Amino acid sequence: WEKEEEKTDDRKKLIALESMLEVTYTSRRYRNWVKDALQYILNAQTVTDADLTQNLEGFVQKRLAEYKLEEEKKGQDWLKRGTDTPHLVLNLLDYLFMEEENPNYLFRHRSSIEHFMPRDGSYSAEKWEEQELDSIGNLCLMSSSDNSALKNRSPKEKVTWWENKYKGSNLTPKQQKMYDLEKPKGWTKDVCAAHHHVCDEMLREFLEKH
Numbered sequence: 001w002e003k004e005e006e007k008t009d010d011r012k013k014l015i016a017l018e019s020m021l022e023v024t025y026t027s028r029r030y031r032n033w034v035k036d037a038l039q040y041i042l043n044a045q046t047v048t049d050a051d052l053t054q055n056l057e058g059f060v061q062k063r064l065a066e067y068k069l070e071e072e073k074k075g076q077d078w079l080k081r082g083t084d085t086p087h088l089v090l091n092l093l094d095y096l097f098m099e100e101e102n103p104n105y106l107f108r109h110r111s112s113i114e115h116f117m118p119r120d121g122s123y124s125a126e127k128w129e130e131q132e133l134d135s136i137g138n139l140c141l142m143s144s145s146d147n148s149a150l151k152n153r154s155p156k157e158k159v160t161w162w163e164n165k166y167k168g169s170n171l172t173p174k175q176q177k178m179y180d181l182e183k184p185k186g187w188t189k190d191v192c193a194a195h196h197h198v199c200d201e202m203l204r205e206f207l208e209k210h
Contacts (some may be wrong), residue, residue, distance in 0.1 A: 010050045012103070014050075016098060063088060083113045090141045100171035111141075113131060114142050123154035132193070155187035156176075
């Protein structure tokens with residue numbers, strides 16, 4: 001087994017991507033990425049960590065593009081779907097935010113989608129529209145037990161609760177980003193919208209890679 005300090009940056013990125021796919025596609029029925037990766041390895045003469053990462057990112061790109069097109073055909077904004085947002089989208093954002101927020105983040109299965117500003121918007125002096133509350137900027141993944149514990153709390157109270165329980169750890173990279181943004185001036189509509197824009201740009205850039 002490799003020691004952590006012996007892993008190259010390419011190897012760490014590959015492990016993170018494989019872990020992200022593992023927690024996203026938990027049912028054997030949807031684990032096509034494993035079959036595709038093995039077929040790619042068998043067909044290639046040599047495969048580097050970077051090669052396999054590119055291949056797996058291609059798989060994610062395809063799934064993401066399919067979801068985006070499907071929602072657009074229905075006249076829906078694919079990044080304002082609230083709890084109907086596929087976990088792939090939020091796990092992918094955690095993968096993309098890792099370098100900035102937590103390069104050593106370990107993916108775990110998180111089954112619940114959290115609205116940072118609660119869906120009724122009752123903790124804000126501003127009036128939040130449903131699409132703002134359901135936007136990707138206001139969402140992150142966490143365990144169902146943590147989501148239940150945070151259900152009736154304001155964004156500020158959620159940050160404090162998390163710090164008290166986990167000492168600031170156990171955050172997903174996207175969740176960490178949202179909590180960092182909340183601390184200076186609170187989780188306002190403008191702060192949420194700016195974060196939404198960043199997420200939108202990151203996903204679009206990812207779709208255009210390779």
